[in-house]
Amino acid sequence: MAKPDFEIPELKADTEAPAVQEGTMSHSSPFIAKPEHQRPLSYPGELVEDWHDRAIAKMSDLLGKYRSFRVYLDSCVKCGACTDKCHYFLGTSDPNNMPVGRQDLLRKVYRRYFTLVGKYLPGLVGAQNLTREVLDEWYSYYHQCSQCRRCSVFCPYGIDTSEISMAAREILNDIGMGQKYCNEIIAKVFKIGNNLGLPEPALVDTLEGLEEDVFEDEGVEVKYPLDEKGADVLLVTPSADFFAEPHVDGLIGYGKVFHEAGISWTLSSHASEAANFGLFIGSYENMRNVSMRIREAAQELGVKRIVFGECGHAWRVAYSFLNTLAGPFDFLDPKYPIPQHILEVTHDLIKRDAIKLDPSANDDIIVTFHDSCNIARATRMGDMPGGQFVIPREVIKAAVNNFVDMAPETIHDATFCCGGGGGLLTDDLIELRVKGAVPRMNALKHVIEEYGVTHMAAICAICKSQFTKVLPYYGMGMDMIVSVHQLVSNAIVLEAKQ
Amino acid sequence: MTIEVNGKSLEVDEEGYLANLNDWEPNVADAMSKEDDLELTNDHWEIINFLREYYEEYQIAPAVRVLTKAVGKKLGKDKGNSKYLYELFPYGPGKQACRYAGLPKPTGCV
Numbered sequence: 001m002a003k004p005d006f007e008i009p010e011l012k013a014d015t016e017a018p019a020v021q022e023g024t025m026s027h028s029s030p031f032i033a034k035p036e037h038q039r040p041l042s043y044p045g046e047l048v049e050d051w052h053d054r055a056i057a058k059m060s061d062l063l064g065k066y067r068s069f070r071v072y073l074d075s076c077v078k079c080g081a082c083t084d085k086c087h088y089f090l091g092t093s094d095p096n097n098m099p100v101g102r103q104d105l106l107r108k109v110y111r112r113y114f115t116l117v118g119k120y121l122p123g124l125v126g127a128q129n130l131t132r133e134v135l136d137e138w139y140s141y142y143h144q145c146s147q148c149r150r151c152s153v154f155c156p157y158g159i160d161t162s163e164i165s166m167a168a169r170e171i172l173n174d175i176g177m178g179q180k181y182c183n184e185i186i187a188k189v190f191k192i193g194n195n196l197g198l199p200e201p202a203l204v205d206t207l208e209g210l211e212e213d214v215f216e217d218e219g220v221e222v223k224y225p226l227d228e229k230g231a232d233v234l235l236v237t238p239s240a241d242f243f244a245e246p247h248v249d250g251l252i253g254y255g256k257v258f259h260e261a262g263i264s265w266t267l268s269s270h271a272s273e274a275a276n277f278g279l280f281i282g283s284y285e286n287m288r289n290v291s292m293r294i295r296e297a298a299q300e301l302g303v304k305r306i307v308f309g310e311c312g313h314a315w316r317v318a319y320s321f322l323n324t325l326a327g328p329f330d331f332l333d334p335k336y337p338i339p340q341h342i343l344e345v346t347h348d349l350i351k352r353d354a355i356k357l358d359p360s361a362n363d364d365i366i367v368t369f370h371d372s373c374n375i376a377r378a379t380r381m382g383d384m385p386g387g388q389f390v391i392p393r394e395v396i397k398a399a400v401n402n403f404v405d406m407a408p409e410t411i412h413d414a415t416f417c418c419g420g421g422g423g424l425l426t427d428d429l430i431e432l433r434v435k436g437a438v439p440r441m442n443a444l445k446h447v448i449e450e451y452g453v454t455h456m457a458a459i460c461a462i463c464k465s466q467f468t469k470v471l472p473y474y475g476m477g478m479d480m481i482v483s484v485h486q487l488v489s490n491a492i493v494l495e496a497k498q
Numbered sequence: 499m500t501i502e503v504n505g506k507s508l509e510v511d512e513e514g515y516l517a518n519l520n521d522w523e524p525n526v527a528d529a530m531s532k533e534d535d536l537e538l539t540n541d542h543w544e545i546i547n548f549l550r551e552y553y554e555e556y557q558i559a560p561a562v563r564v565l566t567k568a569v570g571k572k573l574g575k576d577k578g579n580s581k582y583l584y585e586l587f588p589y590g591p592g593k594q595a596c597r598y599a600g601l602p603k604p605t606g607c608v
Contacts, residue, residue, distance in 0.1 A: 031512050031513075180512075181605075184605055185605050185606055188605060188606075194606070195605060195606030195607060196558065196604060196605060196606040196608065197558055197605065197606075198558050199556065199557055199558060201555075201556055202556040202557070202558045202560075202561075205556065205564065206561045206563075206564055209561075209563065209564055209567060210563075213563075213567070238606075238607050239606055239607075240606055240607040240608050242561055243561040243562065243604070243606070243608055244561070244562055244592075244607075244608040245562050245563065245580055247607075248561065248562070248563050275606070275607060311607075425607060427513065427593070428512070428513070461607035461608075462607045464607075465607050465608050469590075479580075
């Protein structure tokens, strides 16, 4: 762990709203994208000269395109319900990180240029010109929102700050002021097929290594196939699953599940990424271009089903948008959900006794579960309301004997973001990430002290990497964080093992 | 931004990664580690050299598991794990060791 040049918040039994301190995070601003990161996404390489007019024109374009955007900007009544709901406000005390404060950064400009009162009596409604200072403020604070949508759960009008953040980022991109982290990654997907830039030979080498390891550990030949034509299932998973820990332990688990259930499956080198950062930058076109790779791979390989691995926002894009972005998927088998989540697959196999888990294999650990924001608040699993909360927990409980939930106000649809979602999982935002993790860290610390919890399971590559990074700042071990399919992997009874 | 190595100014990005991979020479790793107050030992060089060899073949840094496995095979099973790598490279083996080895920073959800 690097030595921090900021103060690490003290953890408490309960997360309480802090006293407001203006400007504590005004210095936070991620690296700006370079021309080579901007151009593949069809954005100007650097800040354009006529940025003012172009930004207002883009705002006008978005107001026309997305009715929700205008409704959100118009309907806030300043009731205050959202003020203490954002993890970044709770961790930083900066009022611009209150959801209403964040919205107002854009709202004041909207009012100035697009409302009658704001045009003629700007002072009356807090309307403000778009200046260079305002632009920099946008860049800073719209990169302090992880688009987790927790505030929208508590807003009586349902205002979704994440959509305002996405719109702001799209405007910034359109005038040449993109964020390096997101845009470099999207460009890599277009060029190589995944966020990491793992070329096919590296994928082959990594997957062969996994086959060797599993055979060594289990004495069973579990395959991790790549580009296998005619397989039934195309598994699309975040590239972090190939690369990082504990992600890879989840990937090992998916393979064991498919093996034991006798389902033929394959990964694709063309669509070797589930993540879709087009969502984070609010760009329909880029989101669509990333999604199309999945369609192309599915057709090329002739699969019957598409299954997504453990990735939070990928499941949002898949569940909510994939059919309109890259559909119709009429070439897939309609007997299965299109698309399907790996947890739905595993859950169904467990229910039907098609695979057996021995939870005593995990008797040395006590597990809690972190609901990932995008899965909790923007998707569903299975066919019942709240399935996205029930199914992961049922799979975990089938794999472990000791499971404890964290405090109710921090789970399910009230879950707190890990602090690194929405395109903020980058070292240049480490202060924000560490501070934004406070509410989750408080809740975790409580179950550690109260129930002896040893591990926290997650189903999102970003959550897993974020926790691995920030847990040590709070004196907890980075290996506390596990993949849900890692627990399954430990517990699954493979034929040859019996 | 630049880093001074053997009297030459080499271009690096905002996070201190070499802009041109061909600029790398062993002194680059020494210069970078000095800035981090870290003294490079043979143990560090084993990792740095492996990273460079792997990158040359695959044009990407090795996955953590690939790295730990290779280290375990070469230096003994007790060293084939992330803990050992973090002891050597406290800023994270993936990122800090890659930087010393002149590799680009791994991007994505890692």
